[in-house]
Amino acid sequence: MSQKSLLKRINKPLASLKLAVFIIVSMAAITAVGTFVEAKYDAYAAKKLVYDTWYMYSVLGLLVINLTAVMVDRLPWKKRHVAFVLAHIGIIILLAGSWMTWQWGLDGSMRVGIGESNNFVQTAETDMVVYTSFDGDRYSKTMEQEVDFFRHPPTVEKPFVIPAYEGEIKVVDYKKYVVPSRKVIEGEAGKAGAGLRFQLQNDNVNVIEWIVQKKPNALASHNFGPAQIFLGPAPEKPRGANEVFLTPEKDGLRYVVFQKDSAKPLKKGFVKEGDVFDPGFKMALQFRVLRFLPAAIEDWDLKDMERPTPLTTSAVKIIFDGKEHWVLLNDMVKLFTNNAVYLLTYGNRRIDINFPLKLKSFNVARYQGTMRAAAYESVVEVPDLGEHLISMNEPLKYKGLTVYQASFQEEEGRPVASIFSVNHDPGRFLKYLGSLVLSLGIVLLMWFKHLDFKLARSKGAGKNE
Amino acid sequence: MKKILLVIASLLVSFAAVAKPGDALKSMPVQDGGRIKPYDSFSKEMLEIIYGKTKFEGRNATEIVLTWMKEMLEIIYGKTKFEGRNATEIVLTWMLSPQAWEGKKIFEVRNHQVLKALNLPNDQRYFTGAELFAGDRFTLLRQELQAKRETKEKLDPYFQALQRLENQFFIFQEIAAGRMMKVAPPKEGDAWIAVADLPEPLQEKFLDVTKAFVTHLGAIASEGDLSASGKALDEAVVKFEEVAKAENPSLYTVGGKIAAEVHYNDFHPFRWAYIFYFLAFTVLLLVWTLSKESLMKVAWVLIAIGFALNTYGFGLRMYIMDRAPVSNMYETVIWVSWGTVLFAAVLEFIYKYRLILMAGTLVGAFGLVIADFAPAVLDPTLQPLEPVLRSNYWLTIHVMTITISYAAFFLAFGLGDIGLIYYLRGEEKFQPQIKAITMSIYRAMQIGVAFLAPGIILGGIWADYSWGRFWGWDPKETWALIALLGYLAVLHARYAGMLKHFGMVVTAIITFSLVIMAWYGVNFVLGAGLHSYGFGAGGVEYVSAFVAAHILLVIYVGVVRQGKGKKVTK
Known part of the structure; x- marks a missing residue:
C-alpha cells in the first residue's frame, strides 16, 4: 500500500494536466510550422526539418509518458473511467502502430512503363555507392552508405570522405534545389570518350545535339526519327536502317552513311570541325560538325533555385584527384586514375522486391468531352498470381506488399507509364485498433457526460469563480 | 433515399x-x-x-x-x-x-x-x-x-x-x-x-x-x-x-x-434558407431584448422552414450530381451552416438557453450569405470529381464528419461573440447568462471534438485505403489535427481549472481561427499538398480582417474587464 502511494507520488507530476496542455499546444505549434515549411518548400523538406526530428519525437515521447502516467494516477479504474481510459490507451496504441511502421515499414514508389516490368521500389532515403574496377570492365561494389545531405550538408571544411584505392573522394558541397542543364567539356585524353556536337538541317528540320561516348571506342547514338546518328566504330556491313556512323580519329571524323534498302554504303568521307556534308538521304539534309572533342565528358550547368519545383533536383559536388564534378541525384560519375576506375552513384535507395511486376496495359477514363482524368487502372502481371487489375482504391496485395495505383505519366496526351505506390505496413493492425479504441473512447466521453470532470469541478469548486 | x-x-x-x-x-x-x-x-x-x-x-x-x-x-x-x-x-x-x-x-x-x-x-x-x-x-x-x-x-x-x-x-x-x-x-x-x-x-x-x-x-x-x-x-x-x-x-x-438543375438555378434554395434563418434570428433578438416568450414558437417555425430549404437545396445538388456535395469549399460552407443550425436546435432543445439558437441562426445565415456573395472564392458551380475522390464512400464520410465538427466549433464561436457582449454589458449583472453560455460553449466544443477526432481517423483510413499511407502530413489533414489539438488543449485546460468562464468565451473565439485555417487557410493561404483539388484564390484579405477583428475585440473586452475588476477590488 505504501509502495503504491510512493509510486503515485512520483507519478503525480508526470500525470499533470498542465503538462498535458503544454504537450498538446507544443504538438499543435510544431506541426503548424511544418505545414508552412511544406507550403514554402515541399513535403520532403517539412519531413526533414520538422516532422522527422528529435524535438517532434521528444514531444511524442512526453505525450506517451503523460498518457501512461495519468492512467496510472487514476488506478484502480472504476466504471466511470472506461471512456477516459479508452481514449488515452487508443492514442498510445495508435502511436505504437506508427512506430512499427516507421521502424519496419516500407513506403516507396515504382514506375513501370507500359509493356515493361520492374522489381525495384524507390524510397526517399539516399545512398552513396562506389563501384571500383581495375580493368575498366568488371566492377565490384566497394562502398555503400546511407547519406542524409539534406540535414547534414557536406562543406569544404567538413567534407564527406569516401576512401578509395588511391587517395580519397571528397563530397564538399550539396545543393538542395537546382535546375540542371547538360553541358560537355573537354576531358582527359585516353580516358574519356569523344564528343560531337552536330546540326542536322533542312527546310523542315533543325536539330542541334551533343553525342558523347561513355568511354573511348564505345558507341553512342542519337535517334532523330528518320535516321539514327552514331558516334563510334562503324559496322562492316549495313544493318538495314538509315544510319550515319561517325568514327573519331585524331583530328576529325570518318563518316559512313547506310540506307535502309541498300546493301552498299550510301556515302563515305572525312569531316573536321566546322565542315558540312550531305548524307545523301532523299530529303536534302545538311550535316554540320559544330564541335568535335576527341576527349569529352558530360557535366552539368546548375541553376540555383530558392525553392523546389517539379524541374529541380539536388546535386552534390565531389572532388577527386584535384578535379571537381557535380553529381545529380539518381545520376553517376566515372572517376579515372592510372590504375583504376571508380563509378560513383548518388541516389534514392532502390529496394528489390524479389519479383517482377509487369504492366500489361493501362487505361484512363476521362470525363466526357474533356482531357480530365476520371479514373485510371493498370493491368499487371506477377508470378503465381497472373494478371491482376489495380485501380484507384483497389490495390494488389501480394507477398506482404500492397501495390496501389498512385498516378501515371503522360507524353503528348497519351499515358506511357503507370506509377504505383508500394508499401509494407507492419503497424497497420495496431493503427486500426488504436483508431477504434480512441474513437470509442471519445464518443463514450460524450455519453458519460464527463463524470470525472464534474467530480473534479465539485472538488475544486472553491478555486472556481 | x-x-x-x-x-x-x-x-x-x-x-x-x-x-x-x-x-x-x-x-x-x-x-x-x-x-x-x-x-x-x-x-x-x-x-x-x-x-x-x-x-x-x-x-x-x-x-x-x-x-x-x-x-x-x-x-x-x-x-x-x-x-x-x-x-x-x-x-x-x-x-x-x-x-x-x-x-x-x-x-x-x-x-x-x-x-x-x-x-x-x-x-x-x-x-x-x-x-x-x-x-x-x-x-x-x-x-x-x-x-x-x-x-x-x-x-x-x-x-x-x-x-x-x-x-x-x-x-x-x-x-x-x-x-x-x-x-x-x-x-x-x-x-x-x-x-x-x-x-x-x-x-x-x-x-x-x-x-x-x-x-x-x-x-x-x-x-x-x-x-x-x-x-x-x-x-x-x-x-x-x-x-x-x-x-x-x-x-x-x-x-x-x-x-432539376434549371430549377436549382432559378429557385436559389440557399438564399431562401438564409433569409429564413435571418428572420428567425431577428425574432430571437426580440425574444431576448423584449422578453417576449410568445414569439419563441414563431422563431422555431422560421428555423424549421429555413432548415428545410437548406436541406432541400442540399438534396437537389445530391440528385443532380449523384454524390454527396462536400467536394469543394462552397459545398462545405453550405453543409457547415446546415450543421450549425442542427446542433443549435438540438442543444436548445436540451438546455433551453435561447442564446444557443440565436448564435446558431446567426452563424448559419452568415455562412450561407458568404457562400452566396463570394462566387469568385467559393465556386458554386457543379463540377465533376477528381479521380481520387470518386466512388469512395470513406471519403464522403470523412469529409462530412470533419466539416460537421466545424459546424459545432462555429456555433461555439458564435456563442463566444454573444458572451463578449454580455461581458461588455456587465459581468456581475449577467452572471447566469454567462454561465449558460460557457456551458453551451463547452458542450459545442465537446460535440465538435467527438466528430473531429473520428473524422481525422476516417481520413487516415481513407488515405490508407487509397494510397497505403495512414498519415502523410498532408497540410489539410495536419491542420484538421492542429484544430483538434487546439480544442483538446482548451478542454483539458478547462478541466485543469486553467480556464474559467471568460477563458472559455475567449478560447471559443480564438481557437476557431485554427478551424478557419484548416478549412479555408490551407487552400487559400498555404496552397500546397494532396488536397490541391480544392484550391482557389482570393478573399484572403477579408478572412484575415475577420480573424484580426475578432482577436482585437477579445483583447478589448479583456482590457475593459480588467479595468472593471480593479475598480471592484478598490
Whole structure:
C-alpha cells in the first residue's frame, strides 16, 4: 500500500494536466510550422526539418509518458473511467502502430512503363555507392552508405570522405534545389570518350545535339526519327536502317552513311570541325560538325533555385584527384586514375522486391468531352498470381506488399507509364485498433457526460469563480 | 433515399409546368466541363468567368451568351445563302440584339499589376475586348505566362490573374466561334458536337433557335407581349432537341436532372434558407431584448422552414450530381451552416438557453450569405470529381464528419461573440447568462471534438485505403489535427481549472481561427499538398480582417474587464 502511494507520488507530476496542455499546444505549434515549411518548400523538406526530428519525437515521447502516467494516477479504474481510459490507451496504441511502421515499414514508389516490368521500389532515403574496377570492365561494389545531405550538408571544411584505392573522394558541397542543364567539356585524353556536337538541317528540320561516348571506342547514338546518328566504330556491313556512323580519329571524323534498302554504303568521307556534308538521304539534309572533342565528358550547368519545383533536383559536388564534378541525384560519375576506375552513384535507395511486376496495359477514363482524368487502372502481371487489375482504391496485395495505383505519366496526351505506390505496413493492425479504441473512447466521453470532470469541478469548486 | 429523390423529381415536374414562355432554352442540354448541363448553367458559368457576375446590365446570362455567337454566324453562314436571303440579312437579324459586344465593357480584370502591365487605369474594373486584347501587350503577357508555366513553379496572384485573363480571352473567342458550346451528341464516342461543326439538319434547326431567340430578345427589348415570341422560341428549341436526340438517344436526355438543375438555378434554395434563418434570428433578438416568450414558437417555425430549404437545396445538388456535395469549399460552407443550425436546435432543445439558437441562426445565415456573395472564392458551380475522390464512400464520410465538427466549433464561436457582449454589458449583472453560455460553449466544443477526432481517423483510413499511407502530413489533414489539438488543449485546460468562464468565451473565439485555417487557410493561404483539388484564390484579405477583428475585440473586452475588476477590488 505504501509502495503504491510512493509510486503515485512520483507519478503525480508526470500525470499533470498542465503538462498535458503544454504537450498538446507544443504538438499543435510544431506541426503548424511544418505545414508552412511544406507550403514554402515541399513535403520532403517539412519531413526533414520538422516532422522527422528529435524535438517532434521528444514531444511524442512526453505525450506517451503523460498518457501512461495519468492512467496510472487514476488506478484502480472504476466504471466511470472506461471512456477516459479508452481514449488515452487508443492514442498510445495508435502511436505504437506508427512506430512499427516507421521502424519496419516500407513506403516507396515504382514506375513501370507500359509493356515493361520492374522489381525495384524507390524510397526517399539516399545512398552513396562506389563501384571500383581495375580493368575498366568488371566492377565490384566497394562502398555503400546511407547519406542524409539534406540535414547534414557536406562543406569544404567538413567534407564527406569516401576512401578509395588511391587517395580519397571528397563530397564538399550539396545543393538542395537546382535546375540542371547538360553541358560537355573537354576531358582527359585516353580516358574519356569523344564528343560531337552536330546540326542536322533542312527546310523542315533543325536539330542541334551533343553525342558523347561513355568511354573511348564505345558507341553512342542519337535517334532523330528518320535516321539514327552514331558516334563510334562503324559496322562492316549495313544493318538495314538509315544510319550515319561517325568514327573519331585524331583530328576529325570518318563518316559512313547506310540506307535502309541498300546493301552498299550510301556515302563515305572525312569531316573536321566546322565542315558540312550531305548524307545523301532523299530529303536534302545538311550535316554540320559544330564541335568535335576527341576527349569529352558530360557535366552539368546548375541553376540555383530558392525553392523546389517539379524541374529541380539536388546535386552534390565531389572532388577527386584535384578535379571537381557535380553529381545529380539518381545520376553517376566515372572517376579515372592510372590504375583504376571508380563509378560513383548518388541516389534514392532502390529496394528489390524479389519479383517482377509487369504492366500489361493501362487505361484512363476521362470525363466526357474533356482531357480530365476520371479514373485510371493498370493491368499487371506477377508470378503465381497472373494478371491482376489495380485501380484507384483497389490495390494488389501480394507477398506482404500492397501495390496501389498512385498516378501515371503522360507524353503528348497519351499515358506511357503507370506509377504505383508500394508499401509494407507492419503497424497497420495496431493503427486500426488504436483508431477504434480512441474513437470509442471519445464518443463514450460524450455519453458519460464527463463524470470525472464534474467530480473534479465539485472538488475544486472553491478555486472556481 | 430513393423516395426522397422521387419526391424531388415530382416537385420538379410541377415546377417545370409553371415555366415562363421562352424558358425551354434554359434547359437545352450542353456538354461542358466533363458533364451534361443545362444551357442555363453553361451561360451563367461563362458569363461568370468573363464578367465576374451571372448577370450583365440586369440581363440574365442566358440572354447574353448566345449573342456572343454573332461572329460565329458570319463564319458559318457568311458565305452561303440561307433560305434565299443573303448573309448580311442574317447577320442583320443578329443586329436586332440591342448590344453589339465590341463596345461593351464586359471583361472583368481585378489585378492591379495586370492592369499596369496592360497600360490600363487601375481604378476601373471592367474593360472592352479591344482594350484588353487588341494591342501586342496581351501577346507579350501570354508569352510571359507561358514562360512561367514552363518553369513549373507555383503561380502567384499576378500569374493567376493573367491565367484568368487568358481564359477569358479564350472562352469569349471560342464561344463567338461556336466551338465552345457543344449542343448535340455524337453518333460515336462521347465528345459532343459544337455549334460550328453541326451537321446539316441540326445546323438548320439550331439556326431556327437563334432566329426565334433574336425575335424574343427584340420583344423583350420593346417590352411587348412575350408569350408569342416565347412560344416560338420554345417550339424551336424543342424541335432542335428532337433532332439532336435522334442523333444518339442514349446520350441525350431532356428533363430529369437537367430540369432539376434549371430549377436549382432559378429557385436559389440557399438564399431562401438564409433569409429564413435571418428572420428567425431577428425574432430571437426580440425574444431576448423584449422578453417576449410568445414569439419563441414563431422563431422555431422560421428555423424549421429555413432548415428545410437548406436541406432541400442540399438534396437537389445530391440528385443532380449523384454524390454527396462536400467536394469543394462552397459545398462545405453550405453543409457547415446546415450543421450549425442542427446542433443549435438540438442543444436548445436540451438546455433551453435561447442564446444557443440565436448564435446558431446567426452563424448559419452568415455562412450561407458568404457562400452566396463570394462566387469568385467559393465556386458554386457543379463540377465533376477528381479521380481520387470518386466512388469512395470513406471519403464522403470523412469529409462530412470533419466539416460537421466545424459546424459545432462555429456555433461555439458564435456563442463566444454573444458572451463578449454580455461581458461588455456587465459581468456581475449577467452572471447566469454567462454561465449558460460557457456551458453551451463547452458542450459545442465537446460535440465538435467527438466528430473531429473520428473524422481525422476516417481520413487516415481513407488515405490508407487509397494510397497505403495512414498519415502523410498532408497540410489539410495536419491542420484538421492542429484544430483538434487546439480544442483538446482548451478542454483539458478547462478541466485543469486553467480556464474559467471568460477563458472559455475567449478560447471559443480564438481557437476557431485554427478551424478557419484548416478549412479555408490551407487552400487559400498555404496552397500546397494532396488536397490541391480544392484550391482557389482570393478573399484572403477579408478572412484575415475577420480573424484580426475578432482577436482585437477579445483583447478589448479583456482590457475593459480588467479595468472593471480593479475598480471592484478598490
